[in-house]
Amino acid sequence: MMTLKIAFRNILRNRRRSTMTLLAIAVGAIGIVLFGEFVRFVTAGLETNAVDKVGHLTVFRTGYFAFGAGNPAEFGIDDYPAVVRLIREDPTLAPRLNVVTPTVSLAGIAGNFDLDASKTFLGTGVVPSERDLLSRWDEHGVNRRRRLPDAGLRDDDESRGVVGVGLARVLGLCEPLKVRGCPARPVAPRVGGASLDGDLAGLAREDRPPVPLGNSGGSPRLDLLAATAGGAPNVVSLLVSRAEPQGVRELDDNFVAMHIALAQKLVYGRTPPKATGIVVQLNHTADLAMARDRMRALFAEHHLDLEVRDFGELQPFYKQAVGMFGAIFLFIALIMGVIVLFTVVNTMGMSVMERTTEIGSARAMGVRRAGIRRLFLTEGAILGAIGATVGAALAQVIANLVNHAGMTWTPPGQAAPVPLEILTAGSAGLLARVWLALVIAATLAALIPANRGARLPVVDALRHV
């Protein structure tokens, strides 16, 4: 107790120097906490962005993940409604589930034959209402200040779909879809004869459902061509409701979302429909490992030839971005830690020098070397604790100011700017870790001068002027 009292009073003794040291520690804490909370926001945003598209886990037929993209028809899940039911009705999984929905992934050629334009596409067939539910997942609250658009698809309308802005631009749909900032397709002079393969255009015309133009609601139409399970070409028509930016250009130029029934019709034709995947979204990401293990056990128990992949495997960008931000955070924290370390070493070094005679007196009175060391370490720890506490508190104030400043930014992997936020909610763990790290850094920094003070010969210390 006396050590604590002496240490605290010694800190107050040279107020200017102590204030500067505390400021350095506080600035370090502010930097680490703010950037840490920003990284948490980015990580939560990336996670939300991934999970609201591909769920936490996706069930595939074994081999689909490695080979299925080349033949989605071959690697489809037979009787997928039974698998969906199995997952939904499992008593362990049920309370943790938000959405379990089938999906069909496919690739093909999208054509706007009115403009003689075609483009390869990557398509996804979804159950619209379940997709809507999927896209509203926001465990970390990163989307609470954003108004999410509706999916543009309806359960009762199999004919409609959504495309990426890039695909809309290439296929000349920007004007009819009234996409802002998307240039209209220039009319290119024709070279030679017919610009589109006559067979494909004919196939498209044959396969078009007899939808009267009035029923399209003024939506432009695309013809989608893909190979069926049997290898034969198949074409369906899609009424494009909207174009949505997809963040990554490659995806934006190829993206088509449609009703699962339409996708199944395109891939499986008249054969029994399958799903290429079953997307499972949990209420909480923390349950991911448990849910994956449970599903694997469930499939093994029912002899189902299925595999389970998490969103990190499906979207490697998530792991890369999280890793990158983690590395930047570590780098910044190290720099701040080193600054704190040197500041405290300097302060405590000066303190030891100024108090050499006091050290000699204390040693002469019977204070062991360890007692001297403990005194200076305590001073370092107190400086660290006060500085880190002030810094953490100021960081929260600054974070709130930033959060209410209305700033926006475009996170990696997203197309549109979103409100810039520093995630203060749930930061207790980060604050505790930063506080502890700074207190330890300040205490360790005091160790060098503390040892120097403790090792001083008593006679020399008493003679010090």
Place this chain on the structure above:
Amino acid sequence: MEAHSLSQTDTDPVVRFDEVTKTYDDGGVTVEAVRGVSFAVAPRRFTMIVGPSGSGKTTLLNLIGCIDRPTSGRLEVCGQDVGVLPDDEVTDFRARNVAFVFQSFNLFPVLTAYENVEYPLLLLGIPASERRARAAAMLDAVGLAAYGHHRPNQLSGGQKQRVAIARALVKHPALVLADEPTANLDTRTGAEIIALMRRVQDQQAVSFVFSTHDPQLMSHADETFAIRDGRLVEVLQ
């Protein structure tokens, strides 16, 4: 953990030098500060070590106070051969048996007068209630009961030295070492401090060893050891 813990009789010397030498390495030059000194300090006396500057009297005082070690020879303090004790043990020995009164008072500036006096008792692990009572009584004994909450910078030189004496005596040491205790005081205050030390020495039956060349202090000596060039040249009873 109190003073006089070693098995000493009332007549045994409190300090015994036996052919003690102390040499320093001063930038590559060996300096012999104490050269084969042998003498004994009787208990409960006012003992003076006198001599000109650089004669080695402060070195002798440091050796007696166990804050320095003899280069050779044997030094017993309170019957203990202090030259053989490891650092922590000799530090604990000091805490129990030896107290210092410094020329520049050396009070802890961040502690009040009362806390300065209480501090040695903390080192001995004395319980809080006893600590409080003894520290308050000691401050009262040196006439500073009303100044307990004053920091050293709020006290005069004489008051500081009184606090230093209270701090030295509060743990009931066997031996109090005072290095020029009156050097920074005016004559009148110096005389008061000497009278105070004499009074508490009588009350507590404690041994005082001074290093001084203050004639006023030297006039109170029970025993004087004169040192010159590191050698004992005269003993005056």
